[in-house]
Amino acid sequence: MDEIVKEYLIESNEALDCMDRELVALEKEPSSRELLATIFRAIHTVKGTSGSLGYSKIESVAHVGENLLSRMRDGDLILTAEITSALLAMTDVLRRMLASIEETEEEGEFETGSVTDALHRILQNSTGMNNPSAAGSDKTGEILVERGAVSESLITSVVKMQEQGDARKIGDILVEEAGVSPLAIADALSVQAERRQQVTTSAIRVDVNLLDKVMNLVGELVLARNQVLQFTTNTEDSSFLRTAQRLNLITTELQEGVMKTRMQPIENIWKSFPRVVRDISLAGGKLAELEMEGAETELDKTIIEAIKDPLTHIVRNSVDHGIELPSVRQQAGKPPCGTVKLRAFHEGGQVNIVISDDGAGVDCARVRAKALEKQLVTPQQLTAMSDLQVMNLLFLPGFSTAAKVTNISGRGVGMDVVKTNIEKIGGTVAIDSVQGKGTTIKIRIPLTLAIIPALLVMSGGERFAIPQVSLVELVRLEGEAAISKIEMIHGAPVHRLRGKLLPLLSLNRQLNLPATVAGADDVPVVNIVVLQADGRQFGLIVDDINDTEEIVVKPLGKQLKGIHCFAGATILGDGRVALILDVPGLAQRAKLGSETQAQEVLDERKKATAESADAQSWLLFRVGNKGRLAIPLSTVSRLEEFDLAAIEVSDQRSVIQYRNAIMPLIFISDMLHLQGAREDESRFPVIVYSEGGKDIGLAVDEILDIVDEHVEYSNNTASDYLLGSAVLQARVTDLLNVPAIVDGFMRSSDFIPEERAEESIVYVN
Amino acid sequence: MSTERQFCTFLIDDLLLGVRIEEVQELIRHQPTTIVPLSSSELGGLINLRGQIVIAIDLRRRLGLEPRADDESAMNVILRTEDGLVSLLVDEIGDVVEVSEDDFGQPPETLVASGRELIQSVVMLDKNLLLILDTEKAVNVDSALMNQ
Numbered sequence: 073m074d075e076i077v078k079e080y081l082i083e084s085n086e087a088l089d090c091m092d093r094e095l096v097a098l099e100k101e102p103s104s105r106e107l108l109a110t111i112f113r114a115i116h117t118v119k120g121t122s123g124s125l126g127y128s129k130i131e132s133v134a135h136v137g138e139n140l141l142s143r144m145r146d147g148d149l150i151l152t153a154e155i156t157s158a159l160l161a162m163t164d165v166l167r168r169m170l171a172s173i174e175e176t177e178e179e180g181e182f183e184t185g186s187v188t189d190a191l192h193r194i195l196q197n198s199t200g201m202n203n204p205s206a207a208g209s210d211k212t213g214e215i216l217v218e219r220g221a222v223s224e225s226l227i228t229s230v231v232k233m234q235e236q237g238d239a240r241k242i243g244d245i246l247v248e249e250a251g252v253s254p255l256a257i258a259d260a261l262s263v264q265a266e267r268r269q270q271v272t273t274s275a276i277r278v279d280v281n282l283l284d285k286v287m288n289l290v291g292e293l294v295l296a297r298n299q300v301l302q303f304t305t306n307t308e309d310s311s312f313l314r315t316a317q318r319l320n321l322i323t324t325e326l327q328e329g330v331m332k333t334r335m336q337p338i339e340n341i342w343k344s345f346p347r348v349v350r351d352i353s354l355a356g357g358k359l360a361e362l363e364m365e366g367a368e369t370e371l372d373k374t375i376i377e378a379i380k381d382p383l384t385h386i387v388r389n390s391v392d393h394g395i396e397l398p399s400v401r402q403q404a405g406k407p408p409c410g411t412v413k414l415r416a417f418h419e420g421g422q423v424n425i426v427i428s429d430d431g432a433g434v435d436c437a438r439v440r441a442k443a444l445e446k447q448l449v450t451p452q453q454l455t456a457m458s459d460l461q462v463m464n465l466l467f468l469p470g471f472s473t474a475a476k477v478t479n480i481s482g483r484g485v486g487m488d489v490v491k492t493n494i495e496k497i498g499g500t501v502a503i504d505s506v507q508g509k510g511t512t513i514k515i516r517i518p519l520t521l522a523i524i525p526a527l528l529v530m531s532g533g534e535r536f537a538i539p540q541v542s543l544v545e546l547v548r549l550e551g552e553a554a555i556s557k558i559e560m561i562h563g564a565p566v567h568r569l570r571g572k573l574l575p576l577l578s579l580n581r582q583l584n585l586p587a588t589v590a591g592a593d594d595v596p597v598v599n600i601v602v603l604q605a606d607g608r609q610f611g612l613i614v615d616d617i618n619d620t621e622e623i624v625v626k627p628l629g630k631q632l633k634g635i636h637c638f639a640g641a642t643i644l645g646d647g648r649v650a651l652i653l654d655v656p657g658l659a660q661r662a663k664l665g666s667e668t669q670a671q672e673v674l675d676e677r678k679k680a681t682a683e684s685a686d687a688q689s690w691l692l693f694r695v696g697n698k699g700r701l702a703i704p705l706s707t708v709s710r711l712e713e714f715d716l717a718a719i720e721v722s723d724q725r726s727v728i729q730y731r732n733a734i735m736p737l738i739f740i741s742d743m744l745h746l747q748g749a750r751e752d753e754s755r756f757p758v759i760v761y762s763e764g765g766k767d768i769g770l771a772v773d774e775i776l777d778i779v780d781e782h783v784e785y786s787n788n789t790a791s792d793y794l795l796g797s798a799v800l801q802a803r804v805t806d807l808l809n810v811p812a813i814v815d816g817f818m819r820s821s822d823f824i825p826e827e828r829a830e831e832s833i834v835y836v837n
Numbered sequence: 838m839s840t841e842r843q844f845c846t847f848l849i850d851d852l853l854l855g856v857r858i859e860e861v862q863e864l865i866r867h868q869p870t871t872i873v874p875l876s877s878s879e880l881g882g883l884i885n886l887r888g889q890i891v892i893a894i895d896l897r898r899r900l901g902l903e904p905r906a907d908d909e910s911a912m913n914v915i916l917r918t919e920d921g922l923v924s925l926l927v928d929e930i931g932d933v934v935e936v937s938e939d940d941f942g943q944p945p946e947t948l949v950a951s952g953r954e955l956i957q958s959v960v961m962l963d964k965n966l967l968l969i970l971d972t973e974k975a976v977n978v979d980s981a982l983m984n985q
Contacts, residue, residue, distance in 0.1 A: 292888040534872060583874035629892040630920050631978045635875050641883055641890045649871040649883040649890055 080121050081174055082277075084130075087114040088163045088170075089343060095156050096346035102151045112141045118166065129179045130169050136191045137162045143195065157354075158190040160347065215260040222252055280373070283334055290323075290330045291523065291624035297323040298621070298645035327523065331372070338416045338425070339367035341380045345387050349412060352391045359409035360395050362387075366416035371423055375517055378497045379425070382490040386427050386513055387412060389487075394431030394511050404508060406430065419516075422541070428512040434505035436462045446471065452766060456733065463503050467491045495656055498524075498541045500604075526623045526652065528644070529601060530616035532585025535650045537623050537642055538601060542655035544609060546617060547600040554596040561709060561762065567600060567611055574602065576611045577662045579653075583637060605659040612658070621645070625652060637661060690783065690800060691759065692776040696746035702798070702805045703759070705778055709767065710760040717754070728758075728769060735760070737769045738817045740808070743793055761810055768814055777801070792816070840938050844960075846931035846967060847914055850902055853931060854968045855960070862917050864930050867910035868893075878904075879978050881926045886915065893924040894976055900955060916972055923976045934967065936960045944968065 091114045098107040119134035137159060143149045165187050172180035216222045230245050238245060243257040297319055304316045346362050353360035371379075395401075395410030402408055415426040436459045443449050443465045449457070457465075465471060469488040494501050499517035518524060518541055526537040547569065549557050558565050558576065565576040580587050600611040623642040632638065639654035689705035712730070719726050719737065726737040737758070740746070759770040785798035785807055793816065795807040844855035845864070870882030870893055881893035893913065897905055905911060911926035944956040955975050960967040 295888055532874075534874070585874055626890045628890075629923070631880060631892050631894075631976075632873060632876060635873070637875060638873070641871075643885050643888060643890065647885050648869055649885050651871065651873065651883075 077125065077173065077177070080125055081170055084118050084121065084170055085167065087118050088167055090114045091163050092160065092347045093343045095159055096350050098151055099153070099156050099350075105145075108141070108145050112138070112145055115141055127169075127173065127179050129182070129184065130166060133162060133166060133169075133184050133188060136188045136195075140191050140195055149194070153354075155194055156350075158187070158194060160351075161187050162191065216246070216252075216256065222246060222250065222256075226250055278333070283330075283373075286330055287334060290327050291626075293323050294327055294523065294622065294624055295643050295645075299647060302645045331523070332370075334373045335370035336373055336376050337367060338369045338371055338376065338423075339364075340376060341383055342367050342414060345384070345414065348384060348387055349391050352388055353395065353410075356392060357397060358391065358395050359398050360391050361409055361411050363411060363413045365414065367414075369416035369418065369423060371517070375497055378493060379499075379515070379517060382493045382515075383425070383427070385487075385490050387414070390427060390429040390431065390511065394429040394433075396432050400432075422516050422518055425515040425517070426512060427515075428510060430510040433507040433509055433511050434463050434466070434503070435507060439463065439465055442471065443468075456766060460504070463505055466503060467501070498539060523622055523624050525620055526642075527601065527620050528618040528650065529579070529599075529614040530618060531579040531614045532583065532587070534585065535618070535644065535648070536579070536614075537621075537650050537652045538603070538612075538655065539639070539652065540620065542603045542605060544602040544604050547602060547611065548617075549598040549600070551596065554598040558598065562706075565613075569602070569611070574600075574609060574611045575662075576600065576613055577658070578613045580613075580615070582658060582662060603655050603659075605656040608659065610659060610662065623650075623652070688783070689778055689780050691778055692800060692805065693757070693759070693772045694774040694776055695740045695744065695772050699741070699744065699746040699773075700776070700803060700805050701740070701772075701808045702779075702800055703808045703810055707761060707810055708759055709762045711775060712758045712760055712769070713755050714758055714769075715755055730760070730767060730769070733767065735767045735769050736817070737771050738813060739771045740813070741771075741773070743813055743816065744791060761814070763811070763814060768817075770810070770813070783807075841935050842938065843933055843935050844967065844969065845914070845933055847912070847925075847927040848929040848931055849896055849900065849927055852900075852968060853962075853965055854896075854927070854970050855931075855934065856914070856916065856925075856970050856972055858933060860916050860918075860972055862915045862922060865913045865915065868913055868924075877978060881911070881924075884913065884924060886922065886924070889922060891915065891922045891924050893926050894978060895926045896975070897926070897928075899975060899978070916976065918972065918976055920976075925975065934962065936962070936967070941969075 091111050094107050094111045094114070098104060098111065101107065115134055115138045119131055119138050122128075122130040122134060140149070140155070140159070144151060144155075149155070165182060165184055169179050169182055172178060172182070217224050217227055226246070227242075230242055230250070233245060233249075234240075234242065240248070243261065246252040247254050247257060300316050300319060304313055307313065342364055345364075349360050349362040352358075390412045391410070395412070396404070396406075398408035401410065410429060410431055412427070412429045415424075415428075417424055439462050440454055440457075443462070444451060444454060448465060448468050448471065454462075466487045467490075469486070471486055471488065491501050494515055494517065497517060499515055502514045503511065504514070505511040525540040527540060527543055529536050529538060547567070549567075558567055560566070565578075567574045567576055579585070599614050599617050601614055601617065602609055602611050621644070623644075625640045626642060627640050628638060636657035637654055639652045639657070641649050641651050644650050690702040691705045691708055692700065692702050695701055714728055718728050720728065722734060726739070727734045728737055729735070757772055757775045759772060759775075761768050761770055779800055781800055783798045783800065785796040793809050793813045795809045797804055797806050799805070843858040845858045845861045846853055846855040848854070865886075868884040868886075870884050872882045873880055879895055879898045881895035884891050884893050895904075895911075897903065905926075905928070909928070911928065912930050914925040914927055914930070916923050916925060940960045940962075941958045942961065944953060944959050955971050957969045957971040960969060
């Protein structure tokens, strides 16, 4: 395609975008002559260039629009919603024609009649009233008044002189006739130049590919610099050290400079939002206003591109789902016009984007119902969820709470896509909402993707880089703690970090790397890198933690795309290649791992409870006076003791508060119809059993012992809750079928044993 | 008159292999490689070629041959491919040979199965046979398969 046509397309599209933006702004401020002038200039440019390139259809459509705008500029017409819509429709048609030129180099056949007719109709309907035009928005004059150089009346009289045919510039007249100091005029003119910068800009257009290339080269330079700096550690040569230092400084500055060339204000995406909000609120019969703050916040071009669609989706959602109808809003005591607020700001090397609305907020009850209906969670999981967790269900694939699907949102591209796209560029999304008050969505994204700070770790003899964005903290366990502070739940290691359970992953195991052999006399050390992904934290056990370094991210070849543990590779200071860990990918992989682990545990348990179990550990306990029971120790999470007074009732079941959660209690004596011991003890033992991540307490009367025995048992029992009986420690012992008991308990809703206060209880987890 | 073509040759075990010289960017000696965990053994790892990260393919394993002994270091044949540079790890670099297209023949049936599909054709040289590598197939290592 011709260079001129390309230029024309870019320019015209920019002009149309500008029109969109300014029209919506003008609607709020109909008297602004400045906005009107900008719009007029834009359409005039489109008309002019189209005509000179021979695109007559575009020219004729733009011409009608220009006529209308010129009437408005003359004050014959006042902007109404109807006019705005007609003009916006016109920009849409023009855009389609431009797109057609881009694809086929022809204007294409477009039905432009309805758009131009609408514009003509407005033109004809205009009463033709002829307001005397106010003093032209002569900025030079206004600026002079603003700065106190001249009085307003003087300007008015000078403008009158101009109108009467004085061809001199306003500044010249003022200097010559009114004796205003030329300095003041020059000052005003420089201010004017500054303000008009967007019109006569000092910028040049640069091919993005060229910028990318330069960026790559700077990446190389950063690596070379890192290498050179490593040599400086082994040398005493002072001139070399000085040169290296200088190279270091220049490289850093160059890197920053080149990064800046790729930076774009977030306004570039935001500018289309006023139109989006207007269209959607109009279509839905709503009133909504868009407030923007921090539009000048800059982000790397690739990131700007990546967040455009997610942001648009969120803004649409805010208006379409968030903001209520004006009547509903008034009933709720809110102003009829809703507000969507966009805020962008830098914080800690990252950019925050906050999208908040003062709409209806998230209806958690509806989200719960929907999640159940779509079978995204089990009822048990749901009851344990806090409202915040429930809100995060919105990010699951296939979730849409919109009561009805409009043509604007609810088309299946949901918040899950938003989340995936943001996470792809190393960002995070969080949602917060108060029902009736509004919803806030907070996005955090890195400034750039090309060069990122990363933590270097060693594992299995290899070095890996972990992007700093995912990093939460580092934990080092030494000596005794290295062993005792890592606990196992069903074979999955966890660490208690300030009262919270942190699931642990071993990088060596995840990546099938050889385990590091610690020297015999070494103090055992465990290095845990606490990472955040998918809103969850987990600890990654690595062999060693090195240093943080600015790394240049390089993509991996297609041969490695299938491995989801790596986000790319980088070259370190010593010239060696290191892989960059993909933290969300790793978490995903590990989740699969833990599911298989859970499956393994289940299988094991099945095996254990099948005909004959091999030698294993059994927990012996007593229920009632005679009940001597056992369960495999592997199914037990913990043993606890509670006060009888701590038992509470919820949903007709006995529960107990345990580790910040509500744990249901199962009284084995009731399930097996055994006579309770009725001892006058105020505390009772509980066996804590975990299923599907939930704790369940089995209340027993007394914990007897733990035995390692090879058990053979006969399945001769009548109760479903028993697997059979065996001889343990030379006494007949019933083997409890814990899953069956839990199952039976879950089914029976009216399960409240009487006179519980007199029984002691053992909880089996 | 038939066209003469130039091939860059290298040795793997006692096989003489060749690739069209136009596809070769350069030959370099052994480079420190970074192993990619979870990837197939056919991938030798990643090397740093003057700031560019290049995947190295272990041609021995790719051809289904015995792995290289620990004390032998591989040479790198850097190829230009559609997806950027790829390095082939070979035992020894040979000469550049010029062969006429008339001398091309089908690979013998007796070649090992896994290696056979990577050999485009066979050229009979005076002393020995030159196996022409199908580079497109040779560098197409699927990581998903390697995952297993």
